[in-house]
Amino acid sequence: MKEEMYLGYIKYDGPLVEDGLMDARKQAQALMGFDSAVRYFIGKMAPELQSLDFEIPVRIRKGSWEALIPETVAGWAQAGLGVVATAYFTKAAQKMAEKDFSDFGFKDIFRASLDGLKWFARIGKHMGDVSIRKFSDVRFDSSNGLIGIVNAKGEILYVPKHILDIYSQCPANILEKIAANITKGRDLVIGSIEGENLDEVTIDSSEKHIFCQDEEVEEDEILFPELEHGAEVVLEGEITRENKTSNSMGFKYNDHILTSYPENGSIVRYKHLIFSLVRLYGRVSRLDEKGRLNARRPKLIFRHLEEIRSDETYDLFNQ
Known part of the structure; x- marks a missing residue:
């Protein structure tokens, strides 16, 4: 039987998951966070796919707790969408080629999105704060198309320019659901696989705060007292999550997450707006x-x- 190949994965590693077991709610949160994050990067790299509700298959593997995306992902996505998928994927691949991604196919779009997720973690760890989007004293490696960003310690991380462009607009909480499961004895690892090459980033408990925002409000604090009951409002913010069970979405407004509900119908039609x-x-x-x-x-x-x-x-460098 031919061994199944994978494009990338997230996994939790350490003594707490040596037997491959983890609380069901933590597993569900990790999978939802992984799905949303991958879709975000796919939408950034191939906007034609952003509004399509395609399937992303994931295999859970024991050892540590691993969620892997197989190389057959494109076939799953196409099968889930039907014949219309071919046109969308072809158009997306053409757009990718226009952005200097040569010979891009279905698998490559998904692999690139996993790379984006991995680089988000790597840049966040390097800078120590995912809210930093302006980089001074940058270095250029024009021969390889890389840009070096300098952290507070004077260390340099070289990043592909297209990744840095996406990172500059990426939601700060895109890894929050996945990183929330990190604790002492359970690290998060994000990896991508291409041929024999494996590249991964590990986030441990000392770095968890970089990717997780505190949404708690003090018990006696009335949040946004100016938002009075029954008031008609027009607010600008960011959609951070969905909950199909409660038919609600998270709406980030002035650094706090407010639960929002559609007046009529299901949140499914707003799914493409996450992040x-x-x-x-x-x-x-x-x-x-x-x-x-x-x-x-x-x-x-x-x-x-x-x-x-x-x-x-x-403009990443002229601000």
Whole structure:
């Protein structure tokens, strides 16, 4: 039987997962975070695929806890979408070629997205803060198309220019769901595989804070008191997550995550907006779990989400 080949993976490694076991909720969170992050990078590298709800197969392997994407991923995606997929993938591959990615095919788009995820972790570790998007005193390796970014210790990390362009616009919390499972005795590893070459990045418990943001509000603090119950609002923020069970989405507004619910219908039609900047049209709810006007953190009931697009090119080095 032919051994299955893989494009890349995330895994948790260490004494806590030596038997391949992990809490079911932690596993579900990791898989949802992995799926969302891979789709984000696919959408950045091949925008034609952004709004398509294709399947991403993942195999869980024991040893450490590993979630691997097989080389057959493109076939799964095409099968899930039907005949329309071929046109979309072909167009996406053409666009990739225009950006100096020669001979790109289906697998390459997925492999590139895994590379993006891995590089996000590597740059975040190097800088010690994923919110840093302006780099001074950069170095150039024009022969290899690399840009060297310098951290506070004076260390230089050379990064492909197209990766740095994407990183400059990437949501700071894109690894949060995956990194949330990191603890002492359980490290996160992100890897990509090409032929015999394996490249991976490890995030341990001392680096977890770089990728996880604290969303907790002090018990006695009323968050955004100006957002009064029943008020009609138009707010700008970022969609950070989805929860099909509660039919809700996370909306990052002024560095806090607010739970938002569609006024009508399912959140599925807004799935393509995850990790996007949007304008939310809706109203505020201060009802708590018992139906009292007592909630310290407001909820948002939205009628419409409008993606905020910019035609301006982000100039990474002239700010």
